[in-house]
Amino acid sequence: MSIALDARIVRTRAALRQAMVDLATESALDEITVRAIAARAGVGYATFFRHYADKEALLADVADALTGDFLTQVRPLLLQKDRRGAARSLCAFVQDNLPIHRALIAGGAGETVRAGMLRQTLETLGRARSSASQDPLDEMLLFHLTSSILNLLAWWLRNLDRVDAETMAEIIERTVLTPVGALRKQPPEGLGEPGG
Known part of the structure; x- marks a missing residue:
């Protein structure tokens, strides 16, 4: 169970990092919102905050x-x-x-x-x-x-x-x-x- 959970955490964090990198190609950093990052990563808004403050x-x-x-x-x-x-x-x-x-x-x-x-x-x-x-x-x-x-x-x-x-x-x-x-x-x- 914990291995599957760990793999999901790794995938979610990788998706969030990639979303940030992708969005940085489109917008200035101060224009990028947590909502936009979560949406691009395909995760819920609250999920973002389970991984990053x-x-x-x-x-x-x-x-x-x-x-x-x-x-x-x-x-x-x-x-x-x-x-x-x-x-x-x-x-x-x-x-x-x-x-x-x-x-x-x-x-x-x-x-x-x-x-x-x-x-x-x-x-x-x-x-x-x-x-x-x-x-x-x-x-x-x-x-x-x-x-x-x-x-x-x-x-x-x-x-x-x-x-x-x-x-x-x-x-x-x-x-x-x-x-x-x-x-x-x-x-x-x-x-x-x-x-x-």
Whole structure:
């Protein structure tokens, strides 16, 4: 009985997330209502609130799912230290999911969702590291890397008409990924040895 219930919960949440993504392609985030999300997902209005406290909670779940999908996709490139490939993959992923990324990163989703994306990415990247490091430099660089990329993406999503994906990938690689890689190899004095 609980397995069937769990499967139904998973399906309902997936339907609600997809409805939010679909509606973001049609309307501004602040125009999307819980009623519209529930209707698009094919669930009752009250059912929405059995799964999410409000639209912002659903947006946070959408952001978590997108972040997880992207990190799964880019992990092999990061393990190969293919910084340009990782940056290209990131920009392509954002473009493939453009309306929802605009809403989450550069739109009206607010700082709560963006902070959630930062938290999710930091947690996922932290778990993916080969060894748990106690080095504060590793922690700082991971925070810098993630928050810098989110800020650059927010700028890009507001300026898509001025910068194409290939150029943005190069900017991310040259201004964030390569410098962070260099700092990991040669930390500033007083911050200890490079982490693992």
